[in-house]
Each structure stands twice: as structure tokens, then as C-alpha cells.
Amino acid sequence: MRIAIIGAGFSGLAVAWNLLNLKNQVVVFDPFSGGASFVAAGLLHPYVGEEAQRSLFATEAMQKTEDLLHVAKRSLKKELYREGIIRIAQNEKQRKAYKNHCVVFKDVVDLGNDHFLIKSGKTVFCKRYLQGMRLAIIEKGGQFIAEKITELEQLKTFDQIVVAAGASIRDFSEFVQLKLSFIKGQVLTCEIPLNLQIERSLVGKGYIATSHKCGIYHVGATYERHDLTETVNLLNTQKVLFTKAASFYPDIWQLKPIDCSSAIRVMRQGHYLPIATKVSNKVWVITAMGSRGLLYHAYFGEKLAQAIIGNNNSFFSRTNVLLKIDRL
Numbered sequence: 001m002r003i004a005i006i007g008a009g010f011s012g013l014a015v016a017w018n019l020l021n022l023k024n025q026v027v028v029f030d031p032f033s034g035g036a037s038f039v040a041a042g043l044l045h046p047y048v049g050e051e052a053q054r055s056l057f058a059t060e061a062m063q064k065t066e067d068l069l070h071v072a073k074r075s076l077k078k079e080l081y082r083e084g085i086i087r088i089a090q091n092e093k094q095r096k097a098y099k100n101h102c103v104v105f106k107d108v109v110d111l112g113n114d115h116f117l118i119k120s121g122k123t124v125f126c127k128r129y130l131q132g133m134r135l136a137i138i139e140k141g142g143q144f145i146a147e148k149i150t151e152l153e154q155l156k157t158f159d160q161i162v163v164a165a166g167a168s169i170r171d172f173s174e175f176v177q178l179k180l181s182f183i184k185g186q187v188l189t190c191e192i193p194l195n196l197q198i199e200r201s202l203v204g205k206g207y208i209a210t211s212h213k214c215g216i217y218h219v220g221a222t223y224e225r226h227d228l229t230e231t232v233n234l235l236n237t238q239k240v241l242f243t244k245a246a247s248f249y250p251d252i253w254q255l256k257p258i259d260c261s262s263a264i265r266v267m268r269q270g271h272y273l274p275i276a277t278k279v280s281n282k283v284w285v286i287t288a289m290g291s292r293g294l295l296y297h298a299y300f301g302e303k304l305a306q307a308i309i310g311n312n313n314s315f316f317s318r319t320n321v322l323l324k325i326d327r328l
């Protein structure tokens with residue numbers, strides 16, 4: 001089949017790679033103006049969220065993301081992530097949850113003083129990962145067109161259409177029935193003085209994430225529900241994020257912000273799992289990765305590709321029944 005994909009963020013690239021593996025022709029449309037994947041801090045681990053509980057499908061999802069990291073690394077030939085994340089428990093509930101993970105899942109080690117090492121956690125260098133996936137897709141015969149799609153009608157000559165447009169899904173009337181909410185996030189890029197550098201990303205109230213550049217870290221991220229523009233405000237963001245981070249990293253005020261980026265997260269109302277499903281005759285959607293894009297894009301991208309090829313949406317219907325979520 002000839003399949004068009006709108007969006008070259010984590011979701012669109014994962015679907016594209018899997019469709020190519022299933023022997024289809026794939027064209028990805030994206031003006032590359034940037035979506036959430038281009039600003040993500042790169043934290044990948046199974047215990048996302050306040051509750052610190054292990055996310056649904058975490059084992060399979062972590063494995064699928066690792067597989068794609070290897071695909072991207074093979075093409076780009078550069079390091080794409082750093083192993084291990086330190087999570088600092090913020091309250092009794094989180095402390096109990098992490099102590100339990102140490103025993104049950106064994107990928108968490110109690111370092112004492114409320115610090116837990118998530119051994120399976122990684123800090124992914126997102127821009128490199130996206131670049132590596134693009135290269136891999138081109139090497140496999142996929143095509144990229146730097147064009148913004150405004151109407152699905154423009155793609156009518158394709159056999160199937162996948163919409164992976166992140167927050168721009170709001171621009172397409174076909175998806176108004178999806179129960180989505182939108183949350184803006186701003187993240188700071190900061191320099192850390194040599195004597196304060198940390199080896200692994202720290203996650204507490206907010207986070208300080210390592211990057212591929214020595215001495216450069218990402219401090220994140222805001223959750224803003226009222227302003228859904230992508231404008232940035234470095235000084236205000238610094239105040240908000242540094243105040244939070246001071247609770248687990250008192251030296252935070254010695255960091256020097258050098259940049260601030262923003263994007264809009266798409267969330268599913270009522271649950272953190274993404275949405276990937278058939279919408280109409282030949283239109284499919286993958287969205288609502290929330291703050292778990294790195295955890296879920298590869299797993300749900302593969303499931304969606306299989307559903308398109310088999311014209312069988314049953315995995316997603318089963319998932320909705322399991323979660324008692326209404327039909328979309």
C-alpha cells in the first residue's frame with residue numbers, strides 16, 4: 001500500500017518505520033516547524049507520573065523503544081542516550097512505591113536518602129534520535145516531504161492516511177470526537193558549572209536532564225493549561241522551575257539558563273495511555289502521548305502499523321475495554 005503519514009515526531013516516525021518493515025511505500029509529510037518531540041527532555045522510564053506506579057505495557061513498550069533506539073543509532077552512528085535515571089522520592093507514597101519496585105521489578109536500586117536508581121531508565125538525546133530515525137527510514141525507502149498538510153483531501157491518492165500531527169490535531173475537523181486535552185510545557189537549557197555536573201538525570205519535583213553536550217542540561221518542565229500558544233518566557237519559567245528543583249537539588253540557582261523552548265503535550269482525557277485507532281474508511285490516528293511519548297511511541301506505533309495492514313483495530317478496542325474507556 002501507499003501510505004501517507006502526517007507528522008515526523010516520535011509517533012509518525014515509529015509508524016513509518018514499522019509500515020516500511022511490513023513492505024509498504026511510505027511518505028511522511030512535515031514542514032519540520034517542530035513539535036513536542038523536538039523539545040522533549042528525553043526522559044525514558046516506566047515510572048512516569050506523580051504516583052510512581054509502573055505504567056501499563058511498560059515492559060513491552062520499553063523494549064520497543066530500545067529497538068528503535070538501536071535502529072536510529074545504526075544509521076546515525078552516534079550515541080543516542082545515557083543509561084540510568086535517579087529518582088528522588090518526594091513523599092511517603094513515592095518512597096513506598098519505589099521500595100516496592102526494588103523488590104518486584106528489580107530494575108530499581110535503593111541508594112538511600114530517598115534516592116532510587118532506575119537502571120532501565122535512559123535519557124534520550126531526542127534531536128539525534130529523530131535525526132537517526134529519519135535516516136533509517138530514508139535508507140529503507142521511505143520519503144519525507146517538507147509540507148504542511150491542511151486538508152486530508154490533499155492525500156486522497158494514498159491508500160491509507162495516518163495522522164500523527166501532535167497538538168496540531170486540533171486543526172483537523174475529522175478528530176473533534178477524540179477526548180483530548182492540551183498542556184503547554186516549557187523547558188530550560190542550562191549550563192552547569194564544572195564542579196556541579198551530574199552524571200545521570202535527576203527526577204524529583206521536575207527534573208534536571210543530561211544532554212549529549214558536556215555541561216549542558218535541561219531543566220523541566222512546566223504544565224500550563226491556560227496559555228496554549230508556543231511563546232516562551234525564560235525568566236518566569238526559570239523562577240517556576242528552579243523553585244521546584246531546589247527541593248531536590250539546592251545548587252540549582254547556580255545554573256545559567258541559555259535557552260527556553262516550548263511545545264504542547266496532547267493528553268487523553270481520563271487516562272494516560274495514548275490513542276491509536278482507525279477513525280474512518282482509510283484514516284488512522286496516533287496521538288495523546290502525554291508525557292510518556294518516549295515510553296509509548298514505538299509500541300503503539302508498531303501496533304498501529306499492524307492494525308493498518310491487517311485492517312484490524314481489535315488491539316485498540318480490547319485496550320479500551322480493559323480500561324473501561326468509552327469508544328472514542
Ligand SMILES: Cc1cc2nc3c(=O)[nH]c(=O)nc-3n(C[C@H](O)[C@H](O)[C@H](O)COP(=O)(O)OP(=O)(O)OC[C@H]3O[C@@H](n4cnc5c(N)ncnc54)[C@H](O)[C@@H]3O)c2cc1C
Nearest residue numbers: 007009010011035036037041042043149166168185293294
Ligand atoms: C517541554 C516538554 C518536555 C517533554 N519531555 C518529555 C520527556 O522527557 N520524556 C517523554 O517521554 N516525553 C516528554 N514530553 C512529551 C513528548 O514530547 C510527547 O509525548 C511526544 O513528543 C509526542 O510525539 P508526537 O509524535 O505524537 O507529536 P509531536 O512530537 O508534536 O509531532 C507532531 C509532528 O507533526 C508535525 N505536524 C503538525 N501539523 C502538521 C501538518 N498539518 N502537516 C504536516 N506535519 C504536521 C509537526 O511539525 C511535528 O513534527 C515532553 C513534552 C514537552 C512539551
